Amino acid sequence: MKTDQLLTRRRALLAGAVAVGAAGTAGALAGGLGEEPVRPAAPAPGPQARRPLKPSAYRLQPLTGHGAPRTAPGRTPVRREPLLRMTGRGRVMVLTFDDGPDPRYTPDILDTLATYDVRAMFFVCGEMAVHNQDLLARMSEEGHVVGNHTWSHPLLTRLTRRRIRSEMTRTSDVIEEACGERPRWFRAPYGAWNRAAFHLGAELGMEPLAWTVDTLDWTTPGTRTIVDRVEDGAAPGVVVLSHDAGGDRSQSVRALRSYLPRLLDSGYHITVPRRPRA
Incomplete structure (x- = not known):
């Protein structure tokens, strides 16, 4: 697929996300992800409600999948809104990276996290993960959380229930093959x-996680701008959204090297969430 076709496709999807998916983002409620989790309770106008900016080259051509769904053991609550932030004691934050893994950028991000002994969350797309299972295995081995970001990064509000299940299930299968267990977050x-x-x-045993600080790094705004957005938005319980794939992510790699030690020096504990109680 040519670059101009990719750009046209993502612009259309982003426009649909604002119109159709606003109820799931702008109206999201804060939920508990830390030591003392709580149910979503108060409106939180997260950055995801902003109108998308001009996108960069993005997705691979979507793939469709078939196969019987596989469910995780135990009962996961069905929520009406995604979880947005952590609750609990201390200055804790969560760093998340979407759309990978990408062998051009993900290893550098993992190296930086390892340098500072920090754990993060990676929400991976199946079409990327299936060709880079070594990176998924490394994420798991180094204590990071590998989450489900669907197979081909579609706009779920435009898909049938069957297609959504296929997108989720195929990706969970790849994660399980590489990491030895199915994902618990999407x-x-x-x-x-x-x-x-x-x-x-919920049927697949996964909790929905959104974000509270959007770096908008996919717009390639410049390394300094990404750093400023993270540092300006830093606060206890914040979940930061960045990307390690889907385009040129060299700015995201450089930004992490800059803001991560500063957050740690400021007394923040960068961690990954535990599953909230129902």
Whole structure:
């Protein structure tokens, strides 16, 4: 698929995400992800409600999948809104990276996290993960959380329930093959959630996680701008959204090297969330 076709496709999807998926993002409620989790309770106008900026070259050509769904053991609550932030004691934050893994950028991000002994969350797309299972295995071995970001990064609000299940299940299968266990977290592409996504995610044993600080790094705004957005948005419980694939992510790599030691020096504990209680 040519670059101009890719750009046209993502612009259309982003426009749909704002119109159709706003109820799942702008109206998201804060939920508990830390030591003392709570149910979503108060409105939180997260950055994901902003109108998308001009996109960069993005996705590979979507693939469709078939196969019987596989469910995780135990019962996961069906939520009406994604979880947005952590609760609990101390100055804790969560760093998340979407759309990978990409062998051009993900290893550098993992190296930086390892340098500072920090754990993060990676929401991976199946079409990327299936060709880079060594990177998934490394994420798991180094203590990072590998989450489900669907197979081909579609706008879920435009898909049938069957297609959404296929997107989620195929990706969970790849993660299990590489990491030895199925994912327990998922994130809707573009932050566009709907009832089917929440129900199917719960059936597959996954909790929905959104974000509270969006670096908008996919717009390649410059390394300094990404650093400023993270540092300006830093606060206890914040979940930061960045990307390690989907375009040129060299700015994201450089930005992490800059803001991560500063956050640690400021007394923040960068961690990954535990599963909230129902």
